[in-house]
Amino acid sequence: xxxxxxxxxxxxxxxxxxxxxxxxxxxxxxxxxxxxxxxxxxxxxxxxxxxxxxxxxxxxxxxxxxxxxxxxxxxxxxxxxxxxxxxxxxxxxxxxxxxxxxxxxxxxxxxxxxxxxxxxxxxxxxxxxxxxxxxxxxxxxxxxxxxxxxxxxxxxxxxxxxxxxxxxxxxxxxxxxxxxxxxxxxxxxxxxxxxxxxxxxxxxxxxxxxxxxxxxxxxxxxxxxxxxxxxxxxxxxxxxxxxxxx
Amino acid sequence: xxxxxxxxxxxxxxxxxxxxxxxxxxxxxxxxxxxxxxxxxxxxxxxxxxxxxxxxxxxxxxxxxxxxxxxxxxxxxxxxxxxxxxxxxxxxxxxxxxxxxxxxxxxxxxxxxxxxxxxxxxxxxxxxxxxxxxxxxxxxxxxxxxxxxxxxxxxxxxxxxxxxxxxxxxxxxxxxxxxxxxxxxxxxxxxxxxxxxxxxxxxxxxxxxxxxxx
Ligand code: SF4
Ligand code: FES
Numbered sequence: 001x002x003x004x005x006x007x008x009x010x011x012x013x014x015x016x017x018x019x020x021x022x023x024x025x026x027x028x029x030x031x032x033x034x035x036x037x038x039x040x041x042x043x044x045x046x047x048x049x050x051x052x053x054x055x056x057x058x059x060x061x062x063x064x065x066x067x068x069x070x071x072x073x074x075x076x077x078x079x080x081x082x083x084x085x086x087x088x089x090x091x092x093x094x095x096x097x098x099x100x101x102x103x104x105x106x107x108x109x110x111x112x113x114x115x116x117x118x119x120x121x122x123x124x125x126x127x128x129x130x131x132x133x134x135x136x137x138x139x140x141x142x143x144x145x146x147x148x149x150x151x152x153x154x155x156x157x158x159x160x161x162x163x164x165x166x167x168x169x170x171x172x173x174x175x176x177x178x179x180x181x182x183x184x185x186x187x188x189x190x191x192x193x194x195x196x197x198x199x200x201x202x203x204x205x206x207x208x209x210x211x212x213x214x215x216x217x218x219x220x221x222x223x224x225x226x227x228x229x230x231x232x233x234x235x236x237x238x239x240x241x242x243x244x245x246x
Numbered sequence: 247x248x249x250x251x252x253x254x255x256x257x258x259x260x261x262x263x264x265x266x267x268x269x270x271x272x273x274x275x276x277x278x279x280x281x282x283x284x285x286x287x288x289x290x291x292x293x294x295x296x297x298x299x300x301x302x303x304x305x306x307x308x309x310x311x312x313x314x315x316x317x318x319x320x321x322x323x324x325x326x327x328x329x330x331x332x333x334x335x336x337x338x339x340x341x342x343x344x345x346x347x348x349x350x351x352x353x354x355x356x357x358x359x360x361x362x363x364x365x366x367x368x369x370x371x372x373x374x375x376x377x378x379x380x381x382x383x384x385x386x387x388x389x390x391x392x393x394x395x396x397x398x399x400x401x402x403x404x405x406x407x408x409x410x411x412x413x414x415x416x417x418x419x420x421x422x423x424x425x426x427x428x429x430x431x432x433x434x435x436x437x438x439x440x441x442x443x444x445x446x447x448x449x450x451x452x453x454x455x456x457x458x459x460x
Binding site: 071073100103171206210212244 | 253254255256257258259324327328330331332333334335336337338339340341342343344345348349351414417418421422423424425426428
């Protein structure tokens with residue numbers, strides 16, 4: 001496959017950064033998008049050019065590291081996949097592909113396509129956990145949980161913290177991520193105990209870190225690799241109002 | 247500043263409540279406007295008079311005006327924060343499956359705001375005595391305005407944009423209030439769609455009928 005790649009290059013957080021065009025003909029349709037970048041980087045290294053820096057870890061769609069904005073979509077075209085699961089079959093020979101880092105004030109660029117997602121950790125640290133001791137696995141099984149609730153909590157818990165929701169949102173809002181982290185605990189009895197403090201602390205932290213406001217546009221839901229639903233955001237809103245009047 | 251305005255979720259709550267109040271009021275307003283189509287000016291003028299003098303209505307009027315102001319100010323504040331949250335834009339964008347008009351709410355809102363100002367200059371401020379005019383005969387004033395083609399065009403365009411605004415606004419307000427339900431949300435979306443078409447259409451028919459048939 002012959003490709004024209006227009007990739008955002010930025011030396012470090014303070015550098016200005018610009019798009020650099022690479023004509024690359026070493027891709028095959030069998031590669032994943034990351035493998036294609038690896039192949040291109042090998043070529044760059046051989047030519048003594050600084051390779052393109054990008055985040056990745058598991059390469060099986062579960063760690064959330066491989067965030068990049070490809071041809072106008074977080075994680076590229078295709079529904080419910082991460083960049084590591086994006087196949088080069090999605091592209092045609094001769095295609096021009098734009099690759100950009102996540103763009104948000106709260107996610108500053110570290111280098112090239114790598115952004116600093118510490119903001120998500122800070123939100124989690126503000127309250128995305130439980131501090132009660134639920135014992136070992138058999139003990140926690142002793143607490144009855146309605147099947148429907150358990151399923152819903154699981155659906156929220158599959159969020160991998162990739163940040164595609166922020167990247168997709170026209171307001172760079174983190175509401176889908178935060179709502180998933182709120183929901184996975186709010187739906188379970190173990191999480192209810194600290195629910196009121198949790199939702200307020202996490203929303204305040206989210207605001208403080210400079211994420212935008214949710215406008216119920218739904219781009220996050222459409223682009224989320226784990227198909228986290230807007231229902232979570234409505235739940236966050238409810239949790240927040242009830243916390244305020246308590 | 248944020249201490250005063252509250253968190254992002256609080257601001258949106260206020261936006262939604264104010265918006266829903268305006269949505270309710272539009273129905274009342276539309277009902278009264280239909281009286282313009284009757285040959286007799288009395289029913290419309292007495293309805294207008296009732297709206298201007300009744301104590302209960304007066305209370306609602308204050309709430310409504312506060313609603314308009316808050317909805318506009320918060321809308322602008324939220325939008326500015328949203329622009330600030332993405333200082334550097336993407337070079338290559340494409341659209342994903344979204345609530346289409348939500349992307350243009352601020353622009354639609356500004357156009358509707360301009361129309362609202364013209365409308366207030368013509369009627370509401372006259373009633374308050376801030377602008378000169380015969381506030382006892384709004385029937386005549388409305389019918390006169392609807393003889394001006396330029397005014398009718400501005401009016402129709404404004405209501406088209408209102409329809410777009412409402413299309414996103416209605417269901418969005420419920421989502422913001424936390425009311426999202428597998429069974430009922432499609433119903434709410436349906437009602438929102440019908441409302442956003444029928445109400446602006448109702449308002450739009452009136453000047454057309456007056457211009458061509460009266
Ligand atoms: S909600 Fe979806 S898009 Fe957002 S961080 Fe979680 S997995 Fe990624
Ligand atoms: S590298 Fe882990 S999700 Fe893609």
